[in-house]
Amino acid sequence: MDFNVLLQDIPTLLLVIFGVPAVLVGYIVGAEFLVRRLPDKNRPQVRPWIWVGPALAMVAGILFIPAIATFVQSFQDNHGNFVGFQNYATQLGGFPSGGVWIAIRNSIIIWLVIYMILVLTFGLTMAVLFDRVQYETVVKSLIFMPMAISSVASGVIWKFMYWYQPVGAPQTGTLNAVVTFFHHDPVAWLQDQWPNGLAILNNLALITVATWGLTGFSMVILSAALKGIPGDLLEAARVDGAGEITIFRRVIFPLMMPTVVVVGTTLVIFAIKVFDVPYVMTNGNFNTDVLALRMYNLLYLSHNNAAAAAVAIVLLIAVVPVLIFNLRQFRAVEARR
Amino acid sequence: MSVATAGRLESTAAAWSLPWLAQRLQRSLLHIAVIGLTLVWIIPTLGLLASSFRPAAQIITTGWWTALSPPLQFTIQNYQDMLNQSNMGTAIFNSFMVSIPSTVIPVTIAAFAAFAFAWMKFPFRDWIFLAFVGLLAVPLQLTFVPVLTFFVAHGIVPDNLTSIGLPPWVGLWLAHAGYGLPFSTYLLANFFRQLPSDLFESAEIDGAGTLTVFFRIVLPLSVPALASLIIFQFLWVWNDLLVALIYVGGSADVAPLTVNLANLTNSLGQGYELLTAAAFFSMVVPLAVFLSLQRYFVRGILAGSVKG
Numbered sequence: 001m002d003f004n005v006l007l008q009d010i011p012t013l014l015l016v017i018f019g020v021p022a023v024l025v026g027y028i029v030g031a032e033f034l035v036r037r038l039p040d041k042n043r044p045q046v047r048p049w050i051w052v053g054p055a056l057a058m059v060a061g062i063l064f065i066p067a068i069a070t071f072v073q074s075f076q077d078n079h080g081n082f083v084g085f086q087n088y089a090t091q092l093g094g095f096p097s098g099g100v101w102i103a104i105r106n107s108i109i110i111w112l113v114i115y116m117i118l119v120l121t122f123g124l125t126m127a128v129l130f131d132r133v134q135y136e137t138v139v140k141s142l143i144f145m146p147m148a149i150s151s152v153a154s155g156v157i158w159k160f161m162y163w164y165q166p167v168g169a170p171q172t173g174t175l176n177a178v179v180t181f182f183h184h185d186p187v188a189w190l191q192d193q194w195p196n197g198l199a200i201l202n203n204l205a206l207i208t209v210a211t212w213g214l215t216g217f218s219m220v221i222l223s224a225a226l227k228g229i230p231g232d233l234l235e236a237a238r239v240d241g242a243g244e245i246t247i248f249r250r251v252i253f254p255l256m257m258p259t260v261v262v263v264g265t266t267l268v269i270f271a272i273k274v275f276d277v278p279y280v281m282t283n284g285n286f287n288t289d290v291l292a293l294r295m296y297n298l299l300y301l302s303h304n305n306a307a308a309a310a311v312a313i314v315l316l317i318a319v320v321p322v323l324i325f326n327l328r329q330f331r332a333v334e335a336r337r
Numbered sequence: 338m339s340v341a342t343a344g345r346l347e348s349t350a351a352a353w354s355l356p357w358l359a360q361r362l363q364r365s366l367l368h369i370a371v372i373g374l375t376l377v378w379i380i381p382t383l384g385l386l387a388s389s390f391r392p393a394a395q396i397i398t399t400g401w402w403t404a405l406s407p408p409l410q411f412t413i414q415n416y417q418d419m420l421n422q423s424n425m426g427t428a429i430f431n432s433f434m435v436s437i438p439s440t441v442i443p444v445t446i447a448a449f450a451a452f453a454f455a456w457m458k459f460p461f462r463d464w465i466f467l468a469f470v471g472l473l474a475v476p477l478q479l480t481f482v483p484v485l486t487f488f489v490a491h492g493i494v495p496d497n498l499t500s501i502g503l504p505p506w507v508g509l510w511l512a513h514a515g516y517g518l519p520f521s522t523y524l525l526a527n528f529f530r531q532l533p534s535d536l537f538e539s540a541e542i543d544g545a546g547t548l549t550v551f552f553r554i555v556l557p558l559s560v561p562a563l564a565s566l567i568i569f570q571f572l573w574v575w576n577d578l579l580v581a582l583i584y585v586g587g588s589a590d591v592a593p594l595t596v597n598l599a600n601l602t603n604s605l606g607q608g609y610e611l612l613t614a615a616a617f618f619s620m621v622v623p624l625a626v627f628l629s630l631q632r633y634f635v636r637g638i639l640a641g642s643v644k645g
Binding site: 049051055061065066145150156224273279308312 | 367368378380388398400401441442449450452454457459462465467469470471472473480481482483504510511516518522548551575576577578579583595603612616620623624626638
């Protein structure tokens, strides 16, 4: 490592660590100073905009206006001429195996549905099981740990799990060592498009990585909800002679349903935008493309901004149900306030 | 999997009775399931950790589990090679330079805005807040092309920023700040609103100005929420790949750890002992943050997703 480079960068470091907060605090103190010079009756009209202004400007500039610009661009070609739905037609043509369809299938069926089911099932199972042992904190931390590391690092970790050597060579990948131990031929987990080129196996291998990474998240939230269920309720059910399975099905699960839905909506947003894991592990080859990766490749490999904009809008359409659900949920909570 | 109550345990006091055996069996099955699941979860990480300390020649020929039995042959050679041969040293510096401002800027600005949303009256307040909630779900992908076009047109790109004496990451900071704001504002506004209003009234009677109320009352009372949010945003930015690829992906001397690690993954055919060490190197900071501040991290996650 070249430490001299780091030494040269120390002014930058100081500028960044002290300069950025100084600018931010300087802004609010300076602006308040000016507001206090205003006549009494104008102050309450101006002050809120001073406080909310920077956030509004940034959200408008980085999120809101660009999103609208992308929407407009999806109806234009790369020179700014209006072309109607042509970008969408190009992307959505070639059904069922061309264009964007593989990415749509993987994003919606594999990632959104199967991945969500896996994360919720593992999370719920762990929350319920771990609740019954004394060493709960330790096992929860261990399961939760992958949440702290990047998807890129997770991808590297699992690349070594999936490592494949041809038949006869020593298998250094954990999974293939297990597979060959049972006298099965080693499996090229990330390339194998079983069954019949439908590419279910390698896509499942990818969602395994992401499931491993995010189960801790659903476990922690579901576990908190589980602990919120009054003990008397479970006690009463037990006294009535209900078995543990019945109690789970009839008491615990219904009470946890709202939390499961909330975790589910978060997972939908996460799953539909997934990028890092396919990018690091297969780069979308072997029919493992997803929408976010396809958009990135259209942008950086094909330099086709218009097509990328159309794919981005497809992504947006996929999250609209969640968006509406979130807004309704929010308004319902507000109404109860 | 039954955990019967204490009362029931006593009622089946006769040792070695059938219910007692059944219960012991269930307890053992429970422990096997719990420990089994946990083992499955940590084996991938343990495998890579063991590999990263093995000599390069052995990584290619035998699995990591052979290293756990004698003769033990561990080495830190991979880590030395990784630091010398890849630019992971620069990358970790870059990761700090990206993550610190990309945390400070949105959290501070969100705190200002949340204060206004929670305790001031202004036109369209509730509609603007609703828009923030809606933007929580909007995919970032929607913003890349226009923001990037704007940055390029106005010289907010690494090379140009360096030449005018600014840090090369300014564009990335602004992007991360914008992307982090809806969540940060939402979380903090919900927290600020729950502070008792008497506090504000009595402060006003005492003649405290808005700044005093914000810095002396609101912020100190919100330390738990702020801590959760800071950890959350810091880890999010530190672990982010996509946004970094979009805005600084082209310049290796500016790119953070994740971008470098991804490049290493895609380019290394043979030297994959470097990759094992590089992956762990990239995890050191988030794992340290996670292990020391786990409590706040978990609290942040709960506050962000549990309804209400």
